[in-house]
Amino acid sequence: MAHLDHFGRPINYLRISVTDRCNLRCVYCMPEDGVTWRPTEEILRFEEIQTVVRAAAEMGISKVRLTGGEPLVRLNVAELVHMLAQVPGIDDLSMTTNGILLSGSAQTLAEAGLNRVNISLDTMRPERFGRITRRGMLEDVVAGIEAALGAGLDPVKINAVVIRGMNDDEIVDFAKTTVDKGWNVRFIEWMPVGTESGLEYRWGDTVVTAEEIREQIELALGGLIPASTSAGSGPARYYRVPGASGTIGFIAPVSEHFCFHCNRLRLTADGQLRPCLLSDEEIDLRTALRQGGDVAQIKALILEAIDRKPRQHHLNECERPHKRVMSQIGG
Numbered sequence: 001m002a003h004l005d006h007f008g009r010p011i012n013y014l015r016i017s018v019t020d021r022c023n024l025r026c027v028y029c030m031p032e033d034g035v036t037w038r039p040t041e042e043i044l045r046f047e048e049i050q051t052v053v054r055a056a057a058e059m060g061i062s063k064v065r066l067t068g069g070e071p072l073v074r075l076n077v078a079e080l081v082h083m084l085a086q087v088p089g090i091d092d093l094s095m096t097t098n099g100i101l102l103s104g105s106a107q108t109l110a111e112a113g114l115n116r117v118n119i120s121l122d123t124m125r126p127e128r129f130g131r132i133t134r135r136g137m138l139e140d141v142v143a144g145i146e147a148a149l150g151a152g153l154d155p156v157k158i159n160a161v162v163i164r165g166m167n168d169d170e171i172v173d174f175a176k177t178t179v180d181k182g183w184n185v186r187f188i189e190w191m192p193v194g195t196e197s198g199l200e201y202r203w204g205d206t207v208v209t210a211e212e213i214r215e216q217i218e219l220a221l222g223g224l225i226p227a228s229t230s231a232g233s234g235p236a237r238y239y240r241v242p243g244a245s246g247t248i249g250f251i252a253p254v255s256e257h258f259c260f261h262c263n264r265l266r267l268t269a270d271g272q273l274r275p276c277l278l279s280d281e282e283i284d285l286r287t288a289l290r291q292g293g294d295v296a297q298i299k300a301l302i303l304e305a306i307d308r309k310p311r312q313h314h315l316n317e318c319e320r321p322h323k324r325v326m327s328q329i330g331g
Ligand code: SAM
Pocket: 022, 028, 029, 067, 068, 069, 070, 071, 096, 097, 098, 118, 119, 120, 121, 159, 161, 188, 189, 190, 191, 192, 193, 194, 326, 327, 330, 331
């Protein structure tokens, strides 16, 4: 049974950043030169991550998502997948990736026990892809999506962050892929995290709300129909264009924050447990692990993190986390 926090929310989901490094430098996420990477010795080893997941599973956490940085740049990450898939009580093991390295690893990941992937993709135009990511090739991600589908990682979800002037003219094109290709696309509102990267975050201007995205789609493709959701629906609301096999999801962390349903904790690559994505509070698991902490001790720290989960974030009141950019937290 999942543990309830002070506000009655069952905490059953752990997101784990397996590295702070990334092979892309998306303009809204990371500075061009990258950030200062944590030294390797500060990054949790696979055995340490497994101990945390064992402890979490014993406390009723049943869903684990691997993220980063870019999880696929972590050497032998399929081995970690295999180790976590063996942990009793974990019944949903997923990954969020930029897809660049996925075509070569999807099959191995699926065989290791990964259930599904979310792939971040903000544009379907090759030249623009290079500009947004500052170094990636769109064709690699497309090959990654195909490989994930071919490997049976199901469902594959495509996550697009929409920013005015960057890619808002592709909203309808993305929505059409739910009809033409059967993709499951989720539009994510840009959050004011990591904005040191050069783009200016302006509410009512560069930020495109989920409501506005939906209006654009409905104007072009007709009214959306509420859709029942598949595995790991999380904070998104899902719809379908009439006749589409794929779904459209909206994730509106700022305009309609969904903190009242928040079920998650986050583990940073350097072993800090964050009760909330958007608050700087952290509980140090790495020190405990390296001082010989066993599953029981880690469970006590996880309980502390659950107890410290804030009721809600305060982004709407202009409060922002300062300690880390998104790639360091595991967005
Ligand atoms: N490298 C992996 C990837 O690209 O999916 C995992 C880490 S990345 C930080 C996770 C997600 O966070 C990506 O979909 C990215 O677009 C999103 N993201 C980064 N900064 C964001 C921001 N300020 N607001 C909303 N989403 C953001």
